[in-house]
Structure formats: C-alpha cells, structure tokens
Amino acid sequence: MAPVRIAVVGLGKIARDQHLPAIAANPAFTLVATVSREGDGVPGVPHFQSLDQLLERGPAIDAAALCTPPQVRHELAAMALARGTHLFLEKPPGATLAEVAALQGMAQASGATLFASWHSRFAAGVAPARSWLAGRRIDRVQITWREDVRVWHPGQAWIWEPGGLGVFDPGINALSIATHILPQRFFLKSAVLEFPANRAAPIAADMHFCDTHGAPIHMDLDWRQTGPQTWDIVVETDAGRLTLSNGGAVLALPDRTERDEDREYAGLYAHFAALIRSGQCDVDVTPLQLVADAFLCGRRREVEAFED
Amino acid sequence: MAPVRIAVVGLGKIARDQHLPAIAANPAFTLVATVSREGDGVPGVPHFQSLDQLLERGPAIDAAALCTPPQVRHELAAMALARGTHLFLEKPPGATLAEVAALQGMAQASGATLFASWHSRFAAGVAPARSWLAGRRIDRVQITWREDVRVWHPGQAWIWEPGGLGVFDPGINALSIATHILPQRFFLKSAVLEFPANRAAPIAADMHFCDTHGAPIHMDLDWRQTGPQTWDIVVETDAGRLTLSNGGAVLALPDRTERDEDREYAGLYAHFAALIRSGQCDVDVTPLQLVADAFLCGRRREVEAFED
Numbered sequence: 348m349a350p351v352r353i354a355v356v357g358l359g360k361i362a363r364d365q366h367l368p369a370i371a372a373n374p375a376f377t378l379v380a381t382v383s384r385e386g387d388g389v390p391g392v393p394h395f396q397s398l399d400q401l402l403e404r405g406p407a408i409d410a411a412a413l414c415t416p417p418q419v420r421h422e423l424a425a426m427a428l429a430r431g432t433h434l435f436l437e438k439p440p441g442a443t444l445a446e447v448a449a450l451q452g453m454a455q456a457s458g459a460t461l462f463a464s465w466h467s468r469f470a471a472g473v474a475p476a477r478s479w480l481a482g483r484r485i486d487r488v489q490i491t492w493r494e495d496v497r498v499w500h501p502g503q504a505w506i507w508e509p510g511g512l513g514v515f516d517p518g519i520n521a522l523s524i525a526t527h528i529l530p531q532r533f534f535l536k537s538a539v540l541e542f543p544a545n546r547a548a549p550i551a552a553d554m555h556f557c558d559t560h561g562a563p564i565h566m567d568l569d570w571r572q573t574g575p576q577t578w579d580i581v582v583e584t585d586a587g588r589l590t591l592s593n594g595g596a597v598l599a600l601p602d603r604t605e606r607d608e609d610r611e612y613a614g615l616y617a618h619f620a621a622l623i624r625s626g627q628c629d630v631d632v633t634p635l636q637l638v639a640d641a642f643l644c645g646r647r648r649e650v651e652a653f654e655d
Numbered sequence: 656m657a658p659v660r661i662a663v664v665g666l667g668k669i670a671r672d673q674h675l676p677a678i679a680a681n682p683a684f685t686l687v688a689t690v691s692r693e694g695d696g697v698p699g700v701p702h703f704q705s706l707d708q709l710l711e712r713g714p715a716i717d718a719a720a721l722c723t724p725p726q727v728r729h730e731l732a733a734m735a736l737a738r739g740t741h742l743f744l745e746k747p748p749g750a751t752l753a754e755v756a757a758l759q760g761m762a763q764a765s766g767a768t769l770f771a772s773w774h775s776r777f778a779a780g781v782a783p784a785r786s787w788l789a790g791r792r793i794d795r796v797q798i799t800w801r802e803d804v805r806v807w808h809p810g811q812a813w814i815w816e817p818g819g820l821g822v823f824d825p826g827i828n829a830l831s832i833a834t835h836i837l838p839q840r841f842f843l844k845s846a847v848l849e850f851p852a853n854r855a856a857p858i859a860a861d862m863h864f865c866d867t868h869g870a871p872i873h874m875d876l877d878w879r880q881t882g883p884q885t886w887d888i889v890v891e892t893d894a895g896r897l898t899l900s901n902g903g904a905v906l907a908l909p910d911r912t913e914r915d916e917d918r919e920y921a922g923l924y925a926h927f928a929a930l931i932r933s934g935q936c937d938v939d940v941t942p943l944q945l946v947a948d949a950f951l952c953g954r955r956r957e958v959e960a961f962e963d
Contacts (some may be wrong), residue, residue, distance in 0.1 A: 444948055445842035445944055449867050452840060453867070509846075509953060510952040532753065534753035535754075639947035639951045642951045
C-alpha cells in the first residue's frame with residue numbers, strides 16, 4: 348500500500364516535539380506539506396501559510412493532522428473533510444461538543460476517517476491498566492494532576508481564552524485515561540473551578556465524580572505546582588490498589604510494577620493508519636463532555652491573578 | 656391495554672400546572688401516586704415523602720414522571736430505572752451530559768423506556784415549521800427569548816445554583832425548538848454570558864452560532880424583560896421568512912399564519928405512551944449540549960446583583 352500523504356497543520360510545540368518525529372518514524376505515512384501562519388516549516392518539505400493555500404496550489408494530500416489551538420480547529424477540519432481528507436485531530440477535538448458532532452456528520456458523509464486523538468490513552472501503562480481493571484469492583488479513585496503551567500505552556504495566551512480550557516488542557520488527559528480504564532461510566536457530582544482574576548479559564552479545579560455503581564472518584568487538578576510534577580491515578584479495587592503514574596507511563600499493581608518507554612505518538616499514528624486502512628472513525632467525546640459538565644455545573648471561585 | 660400506572664415525583668409548579676392535568680386527560684395513564692418532600696399531594700391519590708418510600712411501601716408503578724430540579728434528578732432516575740420503571744424526565748434531562756448518558760445505559764440494560772422531554776417541541780407551530788423548513792436553504796436565524804424571571808420563577812433559588820442553568824432554563828426551550836426545526840446541525844462560535852454579582856448562574860446571554868452550511872444563528876437571551884415577553888424564532892430562507900412566536904404556538908409563513916391551542920403536555924404524554932408501547936427511548940441531549948458548550952466557551956461578564 349502506498350504511504351498516506353499527510354500534511355501537518357499548526358507547527359507549534361506539540362507538532363514539532365511529537366507529530367513530526369512520529370510521522371517520520373512510521374512508513375505508513377509520508378510528510379508532503381506543513382502549514383503555519385508563522386515560521387519556516389521543515390527543510391525539504393513544501394510549506395504553506397494557510398490550509399487554503401495548501402489545498403489550492405500544494406501537493407495532493409490524503410490526510411492532515413490538525414495541531415492548531417482548539418478555537419480555530421473546526422473551520423480547518425470542515426474544509427479538509429469536505430474534500431474527503433482523513434483527519435487526525437490533536438486533543439481536544441474541538442472547542443465545543445456540537446462542532447465535533449458536526450464533524451462526525453461530515454466525515455460520515457464524505458467517507459473520510461476522523462480520528463479524535465487522546466494521546467494519554469497510548470501511554471505505556473494504560474492498556475494493561477484497562478485489562479487489569481476489567482470486571483473488578485471499583486471502590487474509590489483518586490486522580491491527582493498537578494503541574495507548573497509556566498513550564499508546560501509558557502506564553503500560550505490562547506490556553507487562557509474562552510475555549511482554551513485552562514487547567515483542563517492537561518486535566519482532559521487524565522480524564523481521557525480514566526474514561527478508558529475504568530469499567531463503569533462516571534459523571535460529575537460537584538466541582539469548584541478556580542479562575543485567576545485576570546483570566547477567562549481556570550487554573551485549578553476540585554471535582555467529585557461518581558460511577559454508575561456508586562464509587563466515588565475525586566480529581567485534584569492544579570496548574571500552580573512548582574517542583575516535582577504529579578500525574579497520578581490511584582484506583583482502589585476488590586483486588587487491591589492500581590497506581591498509574593507519570594501520566595500513564597508507569598503502572599504499579601499489587602504484585603508488580605511495569606514501566607516502558609514513551610510511545611504515545613507512535614501508537615497514535617499506528618492507530619490512525621489502521622483506521623484509514625479499514626475506513627473507520629474513532630471519535631470519543633466523553634473526556635470533553637466531562638469538562639463541559641464541569642463548566643456547566645461547577646461552582647466558580649476567583650483567585651489571585653496569574654501573570655506569565 | 657391496561658393504563659400505565661404512573662407516579663409524579665416533585666410537585667412543583669410545572670407538575671401541578673401541566674403534568675397532573677395532562678395525565679388526568681390521557682386514558683393511557685392512571686395516576687397512582689405522588690411524591691414530594693413538602694405539601695399534600697392530590698386528593699384521593701396516595702402521597703409519599705420520597706421515591707424510596709413509594710417504591711418500598713406504595714402501590715406498584717409502571718412509570719414515573721420526574722419533575723424535580725435537575726440537580727437532584729439523577730439519583731431518583733437511576734433508582735427507578737434499576738427497577739425497570741419507565742421514566743419521563745422534565746427538561747433538562749439532567750444537570751450534566753454524562754449523567755444522562757449513564758441513564759441511557761441503564762435504560763438499555765433494564766429495557767425501560769427513557770423519555771427526555773422537551774415540551775416546547777410539542778408547541779402547536781413546531782411540527783409544521785419543521786416540515787416547511789425541510790430542504791430549504793437557511794440564510795439567517797434570529798432567536799429572541801426575553802422574559803421576566805420574577806414572573807416565571809419567583810423565589811426558585813435552585814435555578815440560580817450551579818446546575819440550575821439560570822436564563823438557560825427558558826433558553827433551552829428555544830434551543831430545543833431550533834435543533835428540531837432547522838435542517839442542519841449548528842454549533843457555537845462565540846458567546847457572552849452575564850452573571851449577576853451575587854449568583855452562580857447567568858441572567859442573560861448573547862450567542863452566535865453557525866450551521867454546517869455556514870448560516871449565522873444569533874440568540875438573544877434575557878431574564879430582565881418586564882412588560883411584554885418575547886419568545887420568537889425568525890428564520891430567513893430562500894422561500895421567504897418563517898416566524899415562530901409565543902414560544903412556538905404561532906407560526907407565520909409567507910402565505911399564511913397558523914395558531915392553535917396549547918397542547919404541549921398532551922402531546923408529550925401521547926408520545927410517552929407511544930414510546931412505552933413500542934419499547935423505545937427518546938433521548939436527544941443536543942439542546943443541553945449547546946448550553947454546556949456556552950458555559951465551556953462563553954466569555955463571562957459580571958453584572959448588577961439580582962434580588963428576587
């Protein structure tokens with residue numbers, strides 16, 4: 348099978364750190380173009396200022412990876428899907444749930460593959476954690492996701508704008524893992540969201556969920572943690588404790604600990620290639636739905652202004 | 656077929672004004688119990704302080720209508736569905752999207768009918784409006800929903816609490832109509848939500864949506880309108896203007912105006928009976944999804960405190 352001719356749209360940190368190396372390492376894909384309003388692209392690969400320009404006068408493409416901020420993603424996605432271009436959406440798949448539903452409709456109509464990716468689901472410990480939890484009784488879950496926004500999102504103004512999610516930008520990674528490994532659905536009972544006085548998005552959140560069997564799930568989400576960073580999910584079960592740490596990379600079970608090298612984006616692109624080959628879509632909006640629920644029902648608290 | 660033995664849970668204004676008369680007028684149902692923490696129920700019908708008590712020592716029921724505030728609806732709904740009781744949910748179907756998804760899963764598992772009702776969809780002008788718009792090109796939509804909260808929700812504290820939706824409590828009625836009559840999906844582009852300084856829910860919202868063909872949809876939602884009230888949807892099309900006013904009761908088309916008596920709850924209960932007979936569910940969360948999107952992505956503005 349000829350490699351899938353792919354373009355990467357939005358050459359920010361995540362595209363350069365993860366997408367370009369993963370595409371280069373996967374023989375199922377060949378990078379034929381990059382798009383970004385600013386900057387230079389990649390040596391030897393045609394570069395365009397906009398997706399419009401690429402589609403008008405660039406090389407033919409079969410697929411595109413959208414790595415732009417969520418607030419501008421929908422228009423680009425709709426433009427590509429209308430031409431039957433297979434789409435890899437960075438997380439979150441859109442700024443709103445309704446626009447993602449609209450994209451699903453377009454993908455169905457055009458026959459293109461739509462992949463709403465959640466990279467954390469491809470962390471090394473996640474698949475074995477899911478297998479181990481299947482069928483177990485869940486007694487209690489603690490999700491702790493505390494990091495330093497100044498380290499991970501330096502100067503990224505869009506993340507503090509409406510639709511930018513604030514601390515839910517990392518928090519949605521935790522939710523993408525939890526919704527994937529826990530055997531029951533869960534939903535919000537109460538939440539407090541802390542908004543800096545000068546920002547439109549939260550810097551911290553404290554959330555209580557409950558699964559359909561009544562097990563409590565507590566989530567502590569904070570962007571003000573300096574020093575060691577914490578990305579842990581601890582699940583108490585009838586067979587003992589499971590701890591998934593380092594954002595899903597390290598899995599500790601009662602009888603063993605597993606750690607493996609990072610392969611999130613390699614896994615994502617392998618999955619995208621398989622979806623394209625089989626003509627399927629993979630769009631699970633559950634993590635974004637839980638975030639929307641937190642904004643809908645959470646109590647808001649104003650906290651100290653945040654300056655980059 | 657024997658009448659469906661139904662209980663009404665939550666005897667607030669909507670239950671007394673609408674549900675009880677509609678059930679009394681429909682021979683497919685017989686009211687066998689009422690539930691509310693306070694008050695007296697209905698002469699001649701067994702009354703219980705809680706759904707627990709009804710299920711433990713009350714008469715057998717086949718169905719229940721949940722008319723409690725959305726913040727406490729899920730627990731009652733789950734309790735009823737677990738026993739295979741058919742459920743009629745007042746709008747909105749829950750405080751969160753994820754809890755409604757969980758109820759859908761439970762209904763599927765138990766074989767019970769779950770009906771997430773949107774009463775405005777049963778207003779007299781809505782079905783003919785939907786038929787008239789099918790297949791037309793939509794150029795522009797204006798939704799104006801302005802009412803006086805002091806008249807319609809006097810002293811209802813829950814409506815201002817997180818999960819109570821504020822002005823989206825009436826606004827979701829407009830969205831339930833718009834999502835039903837417009838031929839294309841639509842999604843949020845931008846929103847400004849106005850929160851009184853002393854309240855956790857918005858008193859007004861200004862929203863710009865866009866449908867999948869690019870048509871702009873503007874929504875003006877306000878709870879501070881004294882004097883005449885406005886519940887209008889105006890749709891400009893390639894065949895002229897459609898105006899749905901009085902909350903869906905009056906339909907004006909280029910060549911005629913239709914007005915009919917109010918039959919929303921009669922229509923809802925006829926539909927619920929048909930769903931039970933055919934073993935189906937009707938759960939469309941699109942209106943609640945659009946509201947969640949507005950909270951997720953809308954810009955927030957603080958306005959003057961509101962006192963009842």
